Amino acid sequence: MKRFLKRTALALALVFFLMMTVNSPLFAPQPKGYVRLIAHRGAYQLYSHAKLGRDTCTATRIYPPTHLYHENTLAGIAQARRLGAQMVEIDIAPTKDGKIAVFHDWTLDCRTNGKGNVRDHTMAELKALDATYGYTADGGKTFPFRGQGVGRIPELGEVLAAFPDTPLLFNFKSKDAAEADLLAAALTAAGRDPVARRDGFYAGNEAGPVTRIRALYPKAWTFSMEAAKACTKAYGWQGWMGLVPEICRGRTIVVPLNYQWAMAGWPDRMIARMEKAGTRMVLVAPVDGKDHAAGLDMPEQLRDVPSSFNGMLWVDDIYTLGPALRPALNKRNPVEEQELAREIERRRKVRE
Template sequence: MGCRKSTQNGSYPERRSSKETSRVGRKLKYAAAAIVAVTAGIYLNNSSLLAPHSGGKPVLLAHRGIAQRFDERNLRNDTCTAARMLPPSHDYLENTIRSMRASFDRGADIVEFDVHPTTDGEFAVFHDWTVDCRTDGQGVTREQAMARLKMLDIGYGYTADGGKTFPFRGKGIGLMPSLDEVLKTFPDRRFLINIKSRDPAEGEKLSAVLNQLPAERRKLIMVYGGDQPIEAVRRLSPETRTISRAAIKSCLVRYLGYGWTGIVPGACRNAIVLVPINYAPWLWGWPDRFLDRMAAANSAVFVLGPYQGGEFSTGVDDADTFRRLPENYSGGIWTNEIEAIARLTGR
C-alpha cells in the first residue's frame, strides 16, 4: 500500500506546514485588525468632523495697521520699503494712532505694531532699525530720545516713482507715537507688539512695562520677536502670549510629528501660533480640532499667507488666498489688507 513517508519523529511535513500557515494567517489577521484599530483611533482623535465648531467670525489681525504697501520682491533686512511704495490708495501711515484707529473702525480685532526702546526710557512705535529711510532724521532708532523722535516727519521718505514725488512729505511730523501713548489711547483694545531686536534687555524692559498694567489689560497684549527678548518676556511675564521664530518652527514641526496623539508641544502653549496657509491642511485635526487644542493650551492661532521658503510668509491679503481657508473658519487671520479681508468676512 502506498502511504506518506513520515520523518524521524513520526510527524508529517504536510500537516506541520498547514498548521504553520494557519498560525501565520491568524497573526496577520490580528496585525491587520490592530492596524485598523490604531488607524481608526488616530482618525477619531484627529478628525475635525467630530470636533465641536466654535462658530463666530474669524479674528482679524491687522499687521502694522492700515499701511502703505510696497514691492515685496527680493527684500532684505536693510531694504528701504518706503522708497518702494506702491501707488497709494489712501493716506494712512503705518504704526500711527490714526492708522490703528482706522484699522479698528474697519474691522480689526487686533493691531500689530513695532517697538524700539529709547534713550529716555520709553518705547517708540516705529518699524525701522534706523530712521534714515522713512523720516527726515538720521541714526539708529533706539539710540535716540522719544522727544527727538517726536520731532521727525515719518512720511518724509515715501515715494512710488523712484524719488520724483513724495506724497506724504511734511504730513507725518510728530506722528510717531510712544508705546505708552498707544496703550492710553486704546485702553481696551487688543495688540500684538513686535520687538525688533535680539537684545534680551529689550524683553526685560518691555516686561517691566507690561507688568505695571492691570491683569485684565495684560491679557489683551501679545508679544513676538527675536528669540532672546521673547525668552525674557516668557520668563518675566509668563501669562503673556508670545512667539519667536525658533518657537514657531519648534511648535509646528513637533506638532506635525506627534500632534496625532493630542499632545500639544510646549512651544505651542501660551503662544501665538502662526500657520502658513499652505501648511495648515497638514496639521493634525485642522481646522476645528486643532483650534480647540490650541485654545485649551491658551494659544491664539493666526493663518498667514503661503510659506515658500526663505523669509516667513506675508498675510492673507486677497480674495484668492482668503478662499483657501476652510468654510466657516473661526480662527485668526493675519493680514496686511484689513479693509479687504474684513469685507470678505462680512464686516
C-alpha cells in the same frame, strides 16, 4: 513572503485607518467664537516682498497708494480698529532719553528725513522728523507723502492713552531683555494691565525680551516666531498620532493658509486640541518655503479660512480685508472702491 507582505499591508492599513479616525473632523466639537483679526502695523502702505532682504528699505517699494494711512501711527491704528481689527500689532524701540518710540525700522534713513539709529535719538528729536518722507511707489520719481509726517512718530504713552481698550501686540525688535523691563514700566505708568486688556508680546527669537516679559506677565500672551514655527513643525507629524507636542502647550502655533492640509484634525478637531492645551492659533498668508510668515493681503485668501476657525488671523492689508470680511465696515466711496479694485488686480497680475 506573501504572508509577510499581506500582514504588513494589513498593519499599514490599520494604522492609516486609526490615524484618520483619530483626526477625523466627524464628531469633533463645534468651535465657539469667531475669527479675530490682527492688523499688522495697523493700516499702512503695503510694499513688494520680491527679493526682500533683512535691511531692504520698504518705503521705496510701496504699492500705488489707495489710502493715506501709515504704519505705527495713531491714525493707522485708529483706522485698523474702525475696519474691524480686534488687535493691532505695533513695533517698539527705546529712545536715547529712556522713552519708547512706536517705530518699525532699526534706523531712520529709510522712511524719514533723519539719519542713524532710532535708539541714538531722543523722543523730541524723533518727533521733529517727517515720518513719511521716504515713501515712493515709482522708484523715487515722486514722494506722495513727503511733508505730511512731521510729528507722527508716536511715543508709546500716546498710543496707550489713545487706545485704552484696544488690545495691542507689542513687537520687540532687539534681543535686549532690558527692553521688556522698559515696556513693563511704561505699561505700569499708564495704568495698563496687559492681561486684563488682552495684549500680547512677541519677537523673532525666544531668548531676550520674550523670556523676560513672560516672567513679568506669566498669564499674558507671549510668543516668539522661532518657537511658534517649531511648534508648527512638531505638530505637523505628532498631530497625526493625536498628540499635541509639549513645545506647543501653553504657547502659539502658526499655520500658513497653504499648509492647512498638513495639520492633523484641521480645523475643528485641531482647534479642540489646541484649546485644551492652552495653545493659541494664528493663521498667516501662504508661504513658499523661503518667505517669512506674512499677513493676508488679498480678499480671495479669506475663502481659504474655515468658517469655524476661531483663532487669530494675521492681516497685512486691513484696509482691504477688514471690509471684505465684514462688509458693514466698508465706508469707501465709489472713487476709492475703483482705485482699490485696480490695485488688487495689479497685485494679482504681478503674482501670476
